[in-house]
Amino acid sequence: MPQESNIHIQFKQMSIQLNLGGLSFCIFNPSLSCIESIYHLPLPPTMPLLVVEKELQDYLKNERALCQDFDTIKVIHNNQDFAFVPEKLFASEHLFEYLKFNVQEYRNQIISHDTLEQEGMINVYIPNASVNRILRETYGIFEYEHFTTLLLKVLLMHNPQKKPAVYAHFEKGCFHLVIFKEGKVAFFNYFTFEEPIDMLYYLLFSLEQLSMDTEVTPIYLLGDIIRNSEEYYLIYKYVRFIYFLPPQKSNPFCQNMDPTLARMNFILTHTF
Structure with missing residues (x-):
């Protein structure tokens, strides 16, 4: 009698982040234990819903890497709602x-x-129901969470004892600010800004309200921010200890990625 095969075909995994300006797709190859590729589909916030749906449907059909089978898919809704x-x-x-x-x-x-x-x-x-529907029609069942839920989970991995620290996750024209104090999450807010100086005001005002000493408390940066940016220099001017948050040790497949790319897609790449 032929013996039953115990071979398990290990498909790749994917995370999808729905931002206000489009979607990002991250493919993880478990066989190689690495992030294989990241794709971005820009969809301006002003684009009509029917056009957004058509653009997304076409993109999912035409981008070959996104047409394969995946073991798991995690969808991340990133909005201010x-x-x-x-x-x-x-x-x-x-x-x-x-x-x-x-x-x-x-x-x-x-x-x-x-x-x-x-x-x-x-x-x-409030998740994006129309995009969820298209993804469900394309891939079937998947899990989804809000971006801020995953952001907080990642920060708790970095700071499990909740020591005094500040974390700022940047996107274009906005940032999430999370502050740990006295062994708890003391502050979590979302700010939009037009000028970098407005960002600095929100940051320093929040720290002042919580009596956080900028000479002692470290701030960790992640997301869409680089060292040679006006935002970085402004923060550096007023906060003594400033760091870029490194990939978590439990995610070694991020270690060999381009640091700027990994930082910009920090949460997207930490869902596996």
Whole structure:
């Protein structure tokens, strides 16, 4: 009798990040334990929804690397329609109540939530339902979370004891600011800015409100920021200890990537 084969075909894994300006795709090859490729599909925020859907459908059909089978797919929704709620105060029947001060316009969208059990927090947010639908039609079942949920998980990996520290994740014209103090997440906010000096004001004002000493407390930078940028020089002028957050040790496949590329796609590459 022929013996049953125990060979398991190991497909690649993919993470997809939905930003306000488009989508990013990251393919991980588990056989080689490395990030194989990263793709970006720019979709301006002003683009009509029907055009966005058509552009995405065409891109998924024509980009050969995205047409293969994947073992797992993780979708990350990155928008400002989110709110962290203490688990003790959370009630699933009041989801919109937690978002009413964060969401400019609400049209009966789907509201989802992620649980951070370690912190006793719930992240309530509005995912991009139309993009989720297209991805589901293309790939079938997948998991999704909000960007800020994953960001906080990564920062807790870097600072599990929650020592006093500041983390700033930059994107074009905005940044997430996370502050640890007294063994807890003391601050988490999202700021938009037109000029770098506005960014500096938000940063220093937030630190002042929490009585954080800029001569002692380190700040870690990640996302779309480089050393030769005005944002970096402004922060360097007022904060004594400034670092770029390195890839986590549990993700060795990021170690050989171009540092700027890895930093710009920090959360996207830390989902595997």
